[in-house]
Amino acid sequence: MTSNKREADAPAAAPREGTPSKRPRIDDGASVAPVPAVKDISDASVATGQAGEAPSSPFNPKEADSPSVRGKKAGGGRGGGRGGGRGGKGGKGGGKPDSRSGGSRNAEAAANKAKKDGLKEGDGGAAGKNAGGSASGAGGDDKSDRLPKRKVAVLIGYNGIGYKGSQINPSQATIEGEVFKAFVAAGAVSEDNSTSPQKVSLARAARTDAGVHAAMNVLTLKLILQPASKKPDTSIEEHINSFLPPGVRIWKTLRVQGSFDPRRGCDQRHYxxxxxxxxxxxxxxxxxxxxxxxxxxxxxxxxxxxxxxxxxxxxxxxxxxxxxxxxxxxxxxxxxxxxxxxxxxxxxxxxxxxxxxxxxxxxxxxxxxxxxxxxxxxxxxxxxxxxxxxxxxxxxxxxxxxxxxxxxxxxxxxxxxxxxxxxxxxxxxxxxxxxxxxxxxxxxxxxxxxxxxxxxEPQYIEYNKRVGEANAKLDELLSAGRIDDKAHKDQIRDAIDPTQLGLMxxxxxxxxxxxxxxxxxxxxxxxxxxxxxxxxxxxxxxxxxxxxxxxxxxxxxxxKKGENPEMNRRVDGEQTRAPGEADEEQDAAGGDDE
Structure with missing residues (x-):
C-alpha cells in the first residue's frame, strides 16, 4: 500500500473524511493535538455508581471535617457549655435545644477556637512563652517554637522518565522522593520529620509505574506553609519549585478537610x-x-x-x-x-x-x-x-x-x-x-x-460538592456577623479542580x-x-x-492454576520471563493504582 506524505498546518486533529488524507502535524513549536474530551459524569451517577461496581468513597457526615463537627470538638459537653458533661458546671444537661439553623452554632464555636489557636501558634505568642519558656531541649528547639503544620493537598505534575515509579522508595529514585527532598530543603518539612515521610502522613491519589507521567496527581501531608526561608513575596509553590527539577512541578497547595483521603476520596481517574x-x-x-x-x-x-x-x-x-x-x-x-x-x-x-x-x-x-x-x-x-x-x-x-x-x-x-x-x-x-x-x-x-x-488528573466530584456546601454555610455566618473574616478565611476550603483553580x-x-x-x-x-x-x-x-x-x-x-503468566512455560524444569515483560523494577508491588 502506498500513501502520500500528509501534514497539516493546524495542530488540532481535523475530522476525517473518506481516506486518511491530511493529518495535523505537531513539531517542536506547535501545541499538542487535543484528545477527545471526556466529560465528567454527573454527581448523581458517581454517587449511585453502576451495577456491579464497588462504591468509591461513601460520605459519612460524622467523619467530615465540617463546621458542625469542628464545633462539637471545639465546644464541650453535651449540655452546650464549654466544660459541660450532663448537668455539669459548664452546661446544663438537657437544656433547651438550639433553635438556630444547622451547623451555625457549631461553626461559631469552631471560629472561636480558631481565634484562640491563632494565639497559641503565633511566633513569640503568650501561650507559647508560658508553655515552653525560653529554654530549649537538648535535641533542638522547644516544641512551642516549632512552626505550625497544616494538612494540605499538594497538586503535582511530573515527567516519569528516569524515575522508578512515583511512590517513595528509599533505595530508588522516585517522584515522591524527589518532592519530599524539596519539602525538606524548602523548610516545609522540619528536620525532625525529614527522616520519614510517615511522620507527616504522606499519602497519594494514585501510584504510577516506572517511566509513567502525570499532568496532575494529588499528595496529602502535613506541611509548614510559612517556612522561615520563604520570602514574603514568594508563594509556597514557587518556593518549593525552586528546589525541584523542571520535570517535576508543584501546582498548588490546598488546605483540605481533616477527613480527606486522596485515594479513597477520589471518584474517578482520567488517564x-x-x-x-x-x-x-x-x-x-x-x-x-x-x-x-x-x-x-x-x-x-x-x-x-x-x-x-x-x-x-x-x-x-x-x-x-x-x-x-x-x-x-x-x-x-x-x-x-x-x-x-x-x-x-x-x-x-x-x-x-x-x-x-x-x-x-x-x-x-x-x-x-x-x-x-x-x-x-x-x-x-x-x-x-x-x-x-x-x-x-x-x-x-x-x-x-x-x-x-x-x-x-x-x-x-x-x-x-x-x-x-x-x-x-x-x-x-x-x-x-x-x-x-x-x-x-x-x-x-x-x-x-x-x-x-x-x-x-484524579477527580473529586463528591468531595468538591461537600466543600461547596460547607463554604456556603460559612458565607452565611459571615454575612450574619456571627463569625469574623479571619475565622471565615481559616475555615474556607478550595475544591480540588484545576479548572476552578486557574491551573490549566x-x-x-x-x-x-x-x-x-x-x-x-x-x-x-x-x-x-x-x-x-x-x-x-x-x-x-x-x-x-x-x-x-x-x-x-x-x-x-x-x-494452569499455580503457573505465573508473567513467566514463560516451563522448559526443562525452569521458567523464564514471559515475552514483553521487561526486567524493570516495580513500584508499589500489588498496588491499587496504575
Missing part, C-alpha cells in the same frame, strides 16, 4: 496513553508471530467464507501491502524508518475504536494485573469512558491517543489493556475477545511500554514541554515501541494463540 500508529501494522512475514497467526487462522477458519473474511480484513490488507514493498532481508532500523511514514487507514482506525470500546463497563480485570486470582473481588473495576483520538503527526511519525476514564485502576492495568489492544487490532482479532478475558481462563497479556502513559494553562504548557516533547524525543531516539513489538514478534510459543479470527481463548493459550 491518557499515546502510541505511534505503526504498531498496528501486522508482523513481518517469516517471524514466529506471523507464522503463528497464519497457522491459527487456518485452524480456526473452518469454511472458505470465514477464511476470505479474515484475509479481507483492512489491517491484514494494509500490512500485506506495506511488507510487500519491503525487501525480505531489510534491516530492522530500515524497516522502522519505513513504518514511520505509514499512515493508518480509516478502516483500521474504525476497527481500533470498536475494540477499545469493548473495555467499557464493570468487569473482572484480573488478567490485566499481577498476583490476582479470578475470585478476588478487588479485580472488579469500572471503566466509564474510553475514547480514541484522531491521528496526528509528530516528527514525521503518526500517533494516536487513548483516553481512559475509570473509577480506579490496578497495577499495570492500563498498560496491559493497551498491550492486548495493539496485539488484537494488528492481528484482526475481533472485539469479542475482550469479554473472554474477563472470564476464568488465565492468559498472558504483555504490558505496553510505560513511556506513553500519562495520568491527566500552566498544566497544558507543562504537558507540551515536559511530557509530550520528551516522550516523542525518547521514542524517536530509542524506538521504544518498535523494539517492544519486535521482541513479541520473535517469541515462539502458544501464549498468543488467542489472537484468532473467532476471538476465543483456546486451551493451549491458558495457564
Amino acid at each position: 491518557q496513553y499515546t502510541l505511534p500508529t505503526h504498531v498496528f501494522l501486522g508482523p513481518k512475514s517469516g517471524t514466529p508471530m506471523s507464522d503463528m497467526l497464519e497457522r491459527v487462522r487456518a485452524e480456526t477458519s473452518s469454511t472458505a467464507a470465514s477464511s476470505t473474511t479474515a484475509e479481507a480484513s483492512p489491517v491484514i490488507a494494509a500490512s500485506k501491502a506495506f511488507w510487500s514493498s519491503r525487501p525480505a532481508d531489510c534491516a530492522f532500523t530500515d524497516d522502522i524508518q519505513a513504518k514511520k511514514a505509514w499512515r493508518m487507514p480509516q478502516e483500521v482506525l474504525d476497527q481500533a475504536k470498536s475494540f477499545i470500546a469493548a473495555y467499557e463497563g464493570s468487569h473482572n480485570y484480573y488478567n490485566f494485573t499481577v498476583g490476582k486470582d479470578f475470585r478476588d473481588r478487588s479485580c472488579q473495576r469500572v471503566m466509564r469512558k474510553l475514547e480514541l483520538s484522531e491521528p496526528f503527526v509528530v516528527n514525521d511519525t503518526e500517533y494516536i491517543s487513548v483516553s481512559f476514564l475509570g473509577q480506579s485502576f490496578m497495577l499495570h492495568q492500563i498498560r496491559k489493556m493497551i498491550g492486548l489492544f495493539v496485539l488484537a487490532v494488528r492481528s484482526a482479532t475481533p472485539p469479542s475477545l475482550v469479554p473472554e478475558t474477563f472470564g476464568p481462563s488465565r492468559i498472558h497479556i504483555p504490558k505496553a511500554p510505560g513511556l506513553g502513559l500519562l495520568l491527566l 494553562d500552566k498544566i497544558e504548557e507543562f504537558k507540551r514541554e515536559q511530557v509530550y516533547k520528551r516522550m516523542w524525543d525518547v521514542e524517536e531516539k530509542d524506538l521504544v515501541f518498535a523494539k517492544w513489538l519486535q521482541y513479541l514478534d520473535m517469541y515462539s510459543g502458544p501464549d498468543f494463540e488467542y489472537l484468532n479470527p473467532k476471538g476465543v481463548i483456546p486451551a493451549s493459550a491458558t495457564y
Whole structure:
C-alpha cells in the first residue's frame, strides 16, 4: 500500500473524511493535538455508581471535617457549655435545644477556637512563652517554637522518565522522593520529620509505574506553609519549585478537610496513553508471530467464507501491502524508518475504536494485573469512558491517543489493556475477545511500554460538592456577623479542580514541554515501541494463540492454576520471563493504582 506524505498546518486533529488524507502535524513549536474530551459524569451517577461496581468513597457526615463537627470538638459537653458533661458546671444537661439553623452554632464555636489557636501558634505568642519558656531541649528547639503544620493537598505534575515509579522508595529514585527532598530543603518539612515521610502522613491519589507521567496527581501531608526561608513575596509553590527539577512541578497547595483521603476520596481517574500508529501494522512475514497467526487462522477458519473474511480484513490488507514493498532481508532500523511514514487507514482506525470500546463497563480485570486470582473481588473495576483520538503527526511519525476514564485502576492495568489492544487490532482479532478475558481462563497479556502513559488528573466530584456546601454555610455566618473574616478565611476550603483553580494553562504548557516533547524525543531516539513489538514478534510459543479470527481463548493459550503468566512455560524444569515483560523494577508491588 502506498500513501502520500500528509501534514497539516493546524495542530488540532481535523475530522476525517473518506481516506486518511491530511493529518495535523505537531513539531517542536506547535501545541499538542487535543484528545477527545471526556466529560465528567454527573454527581448523581458517581454517587449511585453502576451495577456491579464497588462504591468509591461513601460520605459519612460524622467523619467530615465540617463546621458542625469542628464545633462539637471545639465546644464541650453535651449540655452546650464549654466544660459541660450532663448537668455539669459548664452546661446544663438537657437544656433547651438550639433553635438556630444547622451547623451555625457549631461553626461559631469552631471560629472561636480558631481565634484562640491563632494565639497559641503565633511566633513569640503568650501561650507559647508560658508553655515552653525560653529554654530549649537538648535535641533542638522547644516544641512551642516549632512552626505550625497544616494538612494540605499538594497538586503535582511530573515527567516519569528516569524515575522508578512515583511512590517513595528509599533505595530508588522516585517522584515522591524527589518532592519530599524539596519539602525538606524548602523548610516545609522540619528536620525532625525529614527522616520519614510517615511522620507527616504522606499519602497519594494514585501510584504510577516506572517511566509513567502525570499532568496532575494529588499528595496529602502535613506541611509548614510559612517556612522561615520563604520570602514574603514568594508563594509556597514557587518556593518549593525552586528546589525541584523542571520535570517535576508543584501546582498548588490546598488546605483540605481533616477527613480527606486522596485515594479513597477520589471518584474517578482520567488517564491518557499515546502510541505511534505503526504498531498496528501486522508482523513481518517469516517471524514466529506471523507464522503463528497464519497457522491459527487456518485452524480456526473452518469454511472458505470465514477464511476470505479474515484475509479481507483492512489491517491484514494494509500490512500485506506495506511488507510487500519491503525487501525480505531489510534491516530492522530500515524497516522502522519505513513504518514511520505509514499512515493508518480509516478502516483500521474504525476497527481500533470498536475494540477499545469493548473495555467499557464493570468487569473482572484480573488478567490485566499481577498476583490476582479470578475470585478476588478487588479485580472488579469500572471503566466509564474510553475514547480514541484522531491521528496526528509528530516528527514525521503518526500517533494516536487513548483516553481512559475509570473509577480506579490496578497495577499495570492500563498498560496491559493497551498491550492486548495493539496485539488484537494488528492481528484482526475481533472485539469479542475482550469479554473472554474477563472470564476464568488465565492468559498472558504483555504490558505496553510505560513511556506513553500519562495520568491527566484524579477527580473529586463528591468531595468538591461537600466543600461547596460547607463554604456556603460559612458565607452565611459571615454575612450574619456571627463569625469574623479571619475565622471565615481559616475555615474556607478550595475544591480540588484545576479548572476552578486557574491551573490549566500552566498544566497544558507543562504537558507540551515536559511530557509530550520528551516522550516523542525518547521514542524517536530509542524506538521504544518498535523494539517492544519486535521482541513479541520473535517469541515462539502458544501464549498468543488467542489472537484468532473467532476471538476465543483456546486451551493451549491458558495457564494452569499455580503457573505465573508473567513467566514463560516451563522448559526443562525452569521458567523464564514471559515475552514483553521487561526486567524493570516495580513500584508499589500489588498496588491499587496504575
